[in-house]
Amino acid sequence: MNVARTVAAAVLLGLAFLPRPAVADVVDEQFAGGNAAAAASNWAEAVAAYRRAAGLLAHPSAVLEHNLGTAYAEIGDLGRATLHLRQALDARARPSTEVAEAARANLLIVRRRAELQATTSGAVIDRPENWWDLLVETLRAPAMAWLSLLAGASALVTYAVHLRRSALGRPTIVTRVALGSMAACYVVAGVLHGLSLRAERVAPAAVVLDADLAAHERPGTHGRIEFTLQAGARVRVVDRAPGWTLVRLPGGLEGWVVDTGVAGLDDAFGGPIGHRGARS
Amino acid sequence: MLELAVTRTGSGAVTPPTMPEGLADAFEVVSQHPRKWREFGLGGSSRTLMKVTLGVVALKAGKHELVFTAGEGDDRVTSNKLAIVVEDEAAATSPAEVAPSTAKPTEATGDVFLWVTTDKSTAWVGEQVTFELNVYERSMATVALRSPPNFADFYTYDLPEGDGSLEEVAGVLYRVRPGMRRALFPQKAGRLIVGPAEIAIGRRRRDRGPAIALDVKPLPAEGQPKGFSANNVGKFEIKSSVDRNAVDAGQPFTWTVQLSGRGNVAQIDPGPLPKLAGARTYEPKVETKMEVSVGVGGTRTYAMLVIPERTGTLELPALEFPYFDPEAGAYVVARSEPIRIEVTGESKPVEEAAPSPEALSDDREQLAPIVVGDTVPRDPPPRQLLTPGRWLAGMIGVGSTAVIAALGTLAWRRFGPDDAARRTARDRARVREQLDQARAAVDGGEAFHVVVAGLLHECAVARAGADGVGLARPELMRLLLRRGVAAEDVRKLDSLLERCDAARFAAQRGSAEDRRTMLDAAIALIGRSSLRKGAAT
Known part of the structure; x- marks a missing residue:
């Protein structure tokens, strides 16, 4: 009897120390705090609260x-606004x-603001999304x-039927x-999908966070600044080097930027896994 | 440089002179070259000479008297008293003692010396003056610029130094090594001094060049435009351009104003660009591209974002850029051409003041509000059935299966049975089927003989070939003999067929044992005799 009690107590104690997901109340509390700060147009505080909740x-x-993302847009941080709004989608x-x-x-609004800023500051921005981006996104879906996969399986079945009909002398x-x-x-479909997955894995998509981010010709501040992002x-x-990231714009322009200046779109989801859900 | 000469008449050695204490206190000996030789007279007399050349650098200002001695004891001799006055640096570079130099050197002063020149001795405030520092050398010593001249009153740009050359100075050939070339833009009027430069010759020797003065005249007040910048001196032109001549209202275009010419382009000031009625403008983006060769020039570009708000024609006015032309000694105005932009689409309301881009966005595009709620929806990400790994495995599996199936089909076609083999197999299957029927009918006797007769007849026809089809039994037997079937086997076959016919038509079924014996004989005949198809071939 004593042994059973001891085992039960040990199990309960173990369960008590098991890792658990965040307490819902704490997240909601931060979320509500962020909402209240946003209602008071205190966007900096809203950002802080939302970040804690996230x-x-x-x-x-x-x-x-x-x-x-909206709070960041309100305070003019277009890079982080873009990142979080894209992650929301x-x-x-x-x-x-x-x-x-x-x-x-x-x-869309954040993008227009970024384009306007780029026009006045001379920083480089990627071209607007077009049918090609939609095609690539579709291929990755x-x-x-x-x-x-289903086409391949159907082809196998059809092949078997074909052999059978051929053996029977039917048309x-x-x-x-x-x-x-x-x-x-x-x-x-398989090759295109595989290529799109590989491209996402080899060169994952990222968003520039900092305004006028200097892109150097090689890693390190001693490298000549090629352009600003x-x-x-x-x-x-x-590519990556300690503290530095080589980024490429859709047009092929490349430059080394500091690690903290960019953030991967898939980072929040555990890195690029290839199958990003179809945008709803 | 100090030269000490010691001469001894007659025989005996000459000892090097001893350095006085004062020399070490006030000077640093940077080089010492002793040279000794002997001269003989016509009468047989001789003398020994020693000459020591000392390179010294003064360390202390003041008057120094040096007396050198040579030899010891009775041979000790003393030199004359050498008085050297060392001035302090400030006195050496005082404006009163320097002069502008635009000419080449005329006196060969040592194996290495500095020479600085300017392309003009008087200039206007802001006018470009080219400064050159050259090292004249005729020794192989390493020469390096130890301290550059002082350009405190000038805005300066480095210019290409150019190549070295050979030049004769007072009959002495020197290599002229360019040490420095700069474009100077005097920033104030008066007598401006360019401080002296100093070079290091070899490891321990130094040489200081002269300071030079430049007389700078103020820009004339007469005709000077209001708010004129003293850096707008040189020769310039202005161009105005746009990236498109027709836009929709509310769509931005870029107005580019380009100032180019010779002068301090990086510092020229065209003043504010004009406000445009019916359009919003933003702070221009300024870029300067300097061109440095013989002198300084380049292009300064002002790119301004303009957003027209009214449909119709938007006129970008002609721009004026006043500058002072030092060659003409007068103010000149460069002008650009006006530009007309056709604005189409729907007019946008005109605002009083041009807001910032952020303010503009806020006014025109309101962000969607945040989502308010009591709780954060925290649904886990949708479970992904077809992960990339599974997809890849599936694709490889399908492909592998297809390849294996294709290879299997090919192998079957290559190594599988042909038509004859398949026909043979079909025949054998039929024989087996008939034998099974016969075995089943052994005990009962029902249709036994029909089956056996049919089996034997089919075997005989198969053995006889196409010619045997439809023949009566005697002809078929003869044909079998012609086909090489053993006569004994033909006889057995005929006998069996006869017995079958008797059983069928004369109701002589016999006993089960008889039928079993007949079946065994038929099987032996079909399976082992020459009647078996292919036995003769």
Whole structure:
């Protein structure tokens, strides 16, 4: 009997010390504090509260990211505003339709402000998103992965049917056409999806956080400054050195910037995993 | 440089002179070159001479008297008293003792000396003056600029030093090494001094060049534009351009004003760019591109963002840039051409003052409000069934399966049975089927003989080939003989077929044992005799 009690006590004690997710009340408390500060137009305090709330969460929340991005936009920090608004739009943050709409609208405003700043300051900003970006995003979507995989499996089944019909001496034109179509879909969709995943893994997307971020020709402040980057610009992280990151603009312009000047879009989700959810 | 000469008449050695104490206190000996030789007279007399050349650098200002001695004891001799006056540095560079120099050196002063020149001895405030410092040398000693001249009253730019040359000074050939070239822009009127430079010759020797003075005249007050900058001196032109000539209202375009010419381009001041009616303008972005060659010049560009707010024609006025031309000695105004911009689209309201870009954005584009609520939605990220790893494994699996299937099909086609083999297999299967039927009918006897007769007949026809189809039994037997079937086997076959016919048509079924014996004989005939298909071939 005593042994049973001891075991039960040990189990309870162990459960008490198990790592648990953040207490909901603490997150909500910070969230409410941020909302109150935002209502009073104290955006700096709102940012601080939202950041504390975000730090307590195990994974990004679209609402929190949207509020954080909006607060940053209000205080003129266009780089961080862009980062958090984009993260609010990520499917992994589970944005509702309303939140996605609001985040998209704010992102558009932040983008226009960044372009205006870039025009006046001479800093370099990435080109606006166009059909090519949409295509790349589509190729990276899970739907493309499913399409390629199902096409491959269907091609296998069709091949078996084709062999059977061929052995029985029946017409095979239909199975031939179906087999060719599915095989082509398997190869094309698979290769394109794989390439887009590889590109995301090799050169993950990032956002410039600091205004007029100096891009050097080589790592270190002694390197000649090639150009300056506008806060909020989308870049790709091509290479890394201690304390420095080589970034590339969509046009191919490259330069070394300090690590803290850029942030990866997937960092909050645990790094680039390839399948970023389709933007809702 | 000090030269000591010691001469001894007759035989005997000459000892080097002893340095006086005063020399060490007030001077630093940076070089010492003794030289000794002997001269013989016509009458047989001789004398020994020693000459010591000392390079010294004065350390203390004042008057120093030096007396050198040589030899010991009775041979001790004393030199004349050498008085050297060392002036302090401030006195040496006082404006009263320097003069402008625009000419080449005319006196060969030692193996290394400095020579500084300017391209003009008088200039206007802000006018470009070229300063040159050259080292004239005819020794192989290393020469380095130890302290540059003092340009306190000038705005200066480095100029390319150029190449060295050979030059004759008072009949002595020197290598002229360019030490420094600078463009000077005097910042005030009066007699301005460029302090002396100092060079190091070898490891311990130093030489100081002269200071020079430049007479700088103030810019004339007559005709001077209001608010004129003293840096707008030189020769300039102004150009105005835009990146597009037609825009929609509310869309920005860039107005670029370019000032270029010779002078202190980085410091010229065109004044504020004009305000434009019906458009918002922002602080211009200024870029300066200096061109440095013989003198200083370049381009200063003002790029201003303009956002028209009214449809119609927006006129960018002609711009004026007044500057002082030192060659003409008068003020000149450079002018640009006016530019017209066609503004289309919907007019935007005109505001009194041009707001900052942030203010503009705030006024026109309100951010969507934050999401307010009691709790933060914290749904976990959607579970991803098809992760990249699984997708890759699936794709590889599908591809591998397809490859294996394709290879298997190819192998089957390559190594699998052909048509004849398949036909043979079909025949054997049929034989097995008929044998099974016959075995099943052994006990009952029902249809036994029909099956056995059919089996034997099919085997005989198969052995005879196409010619055997449709033949009566006697002809078929003969054909079998012609096909090489053993006569014994043909006889057995004929006998069996006869017995089958008898059983079928004469109701002579016999006993089960008889049928089993007949079946065994038929099997032996089909399986082992020459009747078996392919046995003869």
